[in-house]
Amino acid sequence: MRADAQRNRESVLAAAGRLFDAATDPDQVSMDDIATAAGVGKGTLFRRFGDRIGLIRALYEQRALRLQDALAVSPTRPPAEQAVELLRAMLRFKLDNRVLTLALESAGGGSPYRNEAYDHWHALLADLVAEARGPQAADYLAHALLAGVRSDLVEHLRDWPEARWHEGLNALVGSVLGDAGQFGLPTGHRAD
Amino acid sequence: MRADAQRNRESVLAAAGRLFDAATDPDQVSMDDIATAAGVGKGTLFRRFGDRIGLIRALYEQRALRLQDALAVSPTRPPAEQAVELLRAMLRFKLDNRVLTLALESAGGGSPYRNEAYDHWHALLADLVAEARGPQAADYLAHALLAGVRSDLVEHLRDWPEARWHEGLNALVGSVLGDAGQFGLPTGHRAD
DNA sequence: GAACTATACGGACCGACAGTCCGTTTGGCG
DNA sequence: CGCCAAACGGACTGTCGGTCCGTATAGTTC
Numbered sequence A, B: 001m002r003a004d005a006q007r008n009r010e011s012v013l014a015a016a017g018r019l020f021d022a023a024t025d026p027d028q029v030s031m032d033d034i035a036t037a038a039g040v041g042k043g044t045l046f047r048r049f050g051d052r053i054g055l056i057r058a059l060y061e062q063r064a065l066r067l068q069d070a071l072a073v074s075p076t077r078p079p080a081e082q083a084v085e086l087l088r089a090m091l092r093f094k095l096d097n098r099v100l101t102l103a104l105e106s107a108g109g110g111s112p113y114r115n116e117a118y119d120h121w122h123a124l125l126a127d128l129v130a131e132a133r134g135p136q137a138a139d140y141l142a143h144a145l146l147a148g149v150r151s152d153l154v155e156h157l158r159d160w161p162e163a164r165w166h167e168g169l170n171a172l173v174g175s176v177l178g179d180a181g182q183f184g185l186p187t188g189h190r191a192d
Numbered sequence C: 001g002a003a004c005t006a007t008a009c010g011g012a013c014c015g016a017c018a019g020t021c022c023g024t025t026t027g028g029c030g
Numbered sequence D: 001c002g003c004c005a006a007a008c009g010g011a012c013t014g015t016c017g018g019t020c021c022g023t024a025t026a027g028t029t030c
Helices: A003-022 A031-038 A042-049 A052-070 A079-096 A098-105 A116-133 A138-147 A151-156 A162-177 B003-022 B031-038 B042-049 B052-070 B079-096 B098-105 B116-133 B138-147 B151-156 B162-177
Strands: none
Touching (some): A003 A031, A003 A042, A003 A052, A003 A098, A031 A042, A031 A052, A042 A052, A052 A079, A052 A098, A052 A116, A079 A116, A079 A138, A079 A151, A116 A138, A116 A162, A138 A162, A138 B138, A162 B138, A162 B162, B003 B031, B003 B042, B031 B042, B031 B052, B042 B052, B052 B079, B052 B116, B079 B098, B079 B116, B079 B138, B079 B151, B098 B151, B138 B162
């Protein structure tokens, strides 16, 4: 990859990130806007990322990497506890990247399920589910758990306080994985 | 409402239904297509339904009414059993109305949660959840259960056989509502 | 049944936007 | 230094959702 191409790729991603963060709705951000903000021609965008969805996906995955690193499975901790932590982290991620995740998950045409980050988290969760309750339906249950933090559901419930979300996620994960563990909040308050 | 307006409204909905049923992707169906198929001017579409999402929503709700009638809660049957039945019915509905539900749930801009049918089902499910396990987080759990049959998830898992879906839904509902009943398939979990 | 009016009709028109094309520029190698 | 594959940029295109306004008609009143 030529040096200028690399440079441009990065400034496009940076510009797109800035624009999505500033917007309140994914389609306030056009490809022209991104090209302009990145100081780059439109052709460059499409040559590098193929199409709009490709760009959004690339940006999403770039940001998702941070999460993935922070969430390694540990064979010793109770799976339910880890699952709650994972879902909470995803919830926070969707709140922090509201417009971007909306863009990805509501991009007409491009399934939100066709991206590496999703596969990664799904596999992780499916393992936890299988560990907690056996392999039966573990695959589906992992999908269902992730669906509980779909970005437009998060959007729909946007004025719920954090505690209400925690209560919900605890109830959900507790039901599915068994709530042997206590899932006290890492940040201090407790759900009892 | 004038007679011609009424007539046109119906032929638009019918034409749109036909076109969505025949398509493989929601945005193969343009508003011009619908107008032409309905034998009506484009202005008529927009005057009646406001915008594309309005039309899709109207069609969706029209079809959803059939389901709603078939799914009344009965105070005597076990809630978990009723919940499974409801989710299975929704799954079948999404399979039968694949492109239409995709159109609704991926319509950029229009939240899939802002339609009467969703509210109806959510309220129903929330009651069942509350009956089965108390009011704690019942609202969220109902959302989460419904998210388990989101149309793009259904799409993503489109080649799963029916049995696998049933297994998954049984496991999910069984976990959340308690699987006192047996719902036709062994779940192998929490037999206490 | 004629005159009248509110309502509805239709399709030309508009603006926006994703995606393409091609003449020009440039990084990097021999 | 000279070459050329790779990359660039931005004018251009096609499509589509949505609007506008002159025309037609349902329904009502006398």
